[in-house]
Amino acid sequence: DQQVKQNSPSLSVQEGRISILNCDYTNSMFDYFLWYKKYPAEGPTFLISISSIKDKNEDGRFTVFLNKSAKHLSLHIVPSQPGDSAVYFCAASVENTGNQFYFGTGTSLTVIP
Amino acid sequence: NAGVTQTPKFRVLKTGQSMTLLCAQDMNHEYMYWYRQDPGMGLRLIHYSVGEGTTAKGEVPDGYNVSRLKKQNFLLGLESAAPSQTSVYFCASSYSTVLHYGYTFGSGTRLTVV
Numbered sequence: 233d234q235q236v237k238q239n240s241p242s243l244s245v246q247e248g249r250i251s252i253l254n255c256d257y258t259n260s261m262f263d264y265f266l267w268y269k270k271y272p273a274e275g276p277t278f279l280i281s282i283s284s285i286k287d288k289n290e291d292g293r294f295t296v297f298l299n300k301s302a303k304h305l306s307l308h309i310v311p312s313q314p315g316d317s318a319v320y321f322c323a324a325s326v327e328n329t330g331n332q333f334y335f336g337t338g339t340s341l342t343v344i345p
Numbered sequence: 346n347a348g349v350t351q352t353p354k355f356r357v358l359k360t361g362q363s364m365t366l367l368c369a370q371d372m373n374h375e376y377m378y379w380y381r382q383d384p385g386m387g388l389r390l391i392h393y394s395v396g397e398g399t400t401a402k403g404e405v406p407d408g409y410n411v412s413r414l415k416k417q418n419f420l421l422g423l424e425s426a427a428p429s430q431t432s433v434y435f436c437a438s439s440y441s442t443v444l445h446y447g448y449t450f451g452s453g454t455r456l457t458v459v
Contacts, residue, residue: 236387266447275349275435276388278447321387330395331376331443332403335388 235259236324238336246344251309253339255322258303262324266333267296267307270319279320280307312343347371351436351451358426358458366421366454368436376439377419378403378448379411381432388435394419395441426458 237256245251255265263284268276282289282296282305289296295308309316319340323333349370358364368377376395380388390403392411400411408430410422419438423430433455437448 234387238387264444266443268447268450273452275437275450275452276448277450281444281447283444323388325443330393330401331378331439331441331448332390332393333448334390334404335380337385337387 233258234337235262235334236322236336238320238322238339240339241337242340242342244342244344245312247314248311251307251312251316251341251343253307253309253320253322253341255305255307255336256303257305257324257334259324259326259334260300260303261326262334263327264325264333265296265298265305266323266325267294268321268323268335269316270321270338276321309341312341314343314345317341317343349436349438349449349451351434351454353454354452355455356457358423358456360426360428360458362426363422363424364426364456365423366434366436366456368419368421368438368451370417370419370438370449372438372449373416374438374449375416375441376443377413378437378439379409379419379421380435380437381405382435382453383432391421391434426456428458430456431458432456
């Protein structure tokens with residue numbers, strides 16, 4: 233059973249606007265959450281992370297929010313740029329389990345110029 | 346600085362054939378991983394290693410074996426390939442503290458079993 237879910241397979245946003253990508257999880261033991269970005273024919277690249285002791289983490293245009301009670305996290309990209317068009321994966325892990333991450337199915341973001 | 350290198354990039358196998366996928370990293374990472382990506386399934390962990398000479402099963406280990414004889418290399422073996430193993434395989438590596446850097450992934454191996 234999928235422990236990490238991304239229920240929106242795709243999202244289109246105008247350049248300059250905000251992109252919000254959502255992720256839900258079922259395992260309340262997850263401590264670490266990561267977001268990855270993937271271009272076609274390439275491996276995923278690490279984008280931003282958050283641990284369960286925080287509810288927000290920012291890195292430039294990217295902000296991740298964590299709502300532990302709702303088992304929900306989101307990635308905000310502001311402002312969105314055409315180069316942000318890619319597939320975004322969220323991933324979650326339990327501390328001290330060898331960094332085994334469970335990945336969502338991905339959301340394909342298209343930023344329209 | 347090559348990062349994580351996977352070979353081969355593409356391969357077609359017949360059912361029952363065997364093969365080994367090679368992963369090499371030059372970042373002195375302690376941990377290494379093999380994932381497979383299938384449509385609608387995201388990435389699923391096959392096996393992983395927390396150090397030279399160690400391996401452990403992930404979420405979907407059946408039909409695969411791994412070895413980590415050297416810190417920089419992690420091999421994934423298919424002893425008798427099946428069509429269900431048609432997938433894109435990604436190798437990754439990381440420090441033991443993954444939160445700030447995440448994994449570094451290779452560019453993938455596309456395997457088709459006919």
